[in-house]
Amino acid sequence: MSEKFNNVAPYLKHNWRNLYRAAYIWTHDIELATKLTQTTITHCLKNRQRFTSHQQLKIYIFKFMSDLCKKHLQKSSLKTHKFEQQHTQKNKTELYRSPLISNIKDSFIALKLEHREVLTLAIYENMNYKNISQVLDVPIGTVISRISQARSKLINLMQNGHLKITPNSNVWPIK
Amino acid sequence: MNNGNETSFEDLNFFIDGELTRSDRLKMLEILDNNDTLSKTVNELQRNDELIYLSYNNIPEPQYDPYIVATQKHTRLLNTIYAGILIILSFTIGWQTKAFLM
Numbered sequence: 001m002s003e004k005f006n007n008v009a010p011y012l013k014h015n016w017r018n019l020y021r022a023a024y025i026w027t028h029d030i031e032l033a034t035k036l037t038q039t040t041i042t043h044c045l046k047n048r049q050r051f052t053s054h055q056q057l058k059i060y061i062f063k064f065m066s067d068l069c070k071k072h073l074q075k076s077s078l079k080t081h082k083f084e085q086q087h088t089q090k091n092k093t094e095l096y097r098s099p100l101i102s103n104i105k106d107s108f109i110a111l112k113l114e115h116r117e118v119l120t121l122a123i124y125e126n127m128n129y130k131n132i133s134q135v136l137d138v139p140i141g142t143v144i145s146r147i148s149q150a151r152s153k154l155i156n157l158m159q160n161g162h163l164k165i166t167p168n169s170n171v172w173p174i175k
Numbered sequence: 176m177n178n179g180n181e182t183s184f185e186d187l188n189f190f191i192d193g194e195l196t197r198s199d200r201l202k203m204l205e206i207l208d209n210n211d212t213l214s215k216t217v218n219e220l221q222r223n224d225e226l227i228y229l230s231y232n233n234i235p236e237p238q239y240d241p242y243i244v245a246t247q248k249h250t251r252l253l254n255t256i257y258a259g260i261l262i263i264l265s266f267t268i269g270w271q272t273k274a275f276l277m
Binding site: 009012013016020021024025030031033034035037038039041042045100101104105108119122123124128129144145147148151152154155158 | 184185188189192193194216219220223224226227228229230231234235237238239241242244245246248
């Protein structure tokens with residue numbers, strides 16, 4: 001019999017920033033990312049009995065938030081999403097001033113949501129393909145092709161430097 | 176990993192994502208050692224990953240602490256339930272006591 005897992009609240013307390021970062025990367029909207037993170041935490045706390053391990057909880061929270069994020073973005077009538085202001089006005093940090101960072105960020109934003117999702121989970125959460133497929137509820141083959149397409153598009157966008165979407169643009173496609 | 180001689184773009188992704196077995200990883204390292212083009216592509220992929228990691232390492236703060244708000248909401252809900260139970264219990268005890276005294 002598996003041991004009872006009582007660490008849901010401490011886990012969420014220490015890891016909510018990772019969740020928020022993923023939500024922010026997927027939506028580029030501070031308000032929406034905060035709301036998605038809070039809703040996910042509330043949901044997990046309410047259903048804390050269902051979790052048996054950190055790994056299961058981690059997969060669940062990202063899966064829940066990914067579904068929530070898609071629902072929110074699909075509600076947007078034109079399937080477009082406003083850039084959050086910090087992006088259009090350009091972040092004044094040293095990091096953002098680097099042309100390399102600026103270029104990769106613009107290229108990354110130009111990717112489809114499904115591509116940003118897989119790269120976020122692989123790069124930030126260090127998830128393997130199996131876990132990513134569980135989070136996104138797609139076969140491993142789909143994860144492999146999405147990762148491959150995402151990286152290939154990033155290389156093209158970085159090399160061409162001709163982005164269809166500029167940082168001054170107000171809208172960006174999610175599909 | 177492909178058993179054939181050709182290394183696909185997906186194989187390179189498996190390599191940088193740590194999805195290869197130890198022996199396949201060694202094979203890939205040997206391939207990369209002898210192929211400058213593939214080696215360059217792997218470097219580029221790893222560099223892009225690193226840049227993505229850096230670019231979103233410094234994102235704007237959330238509007239509020241979502242954990243605190245979520246736990247407060249959760250606690251408020253529990254408190255409401257407890258308060259409801261307490262009111263019902265007090266009413267029942269009061270009613271029973273009144274009935275007993277009469």
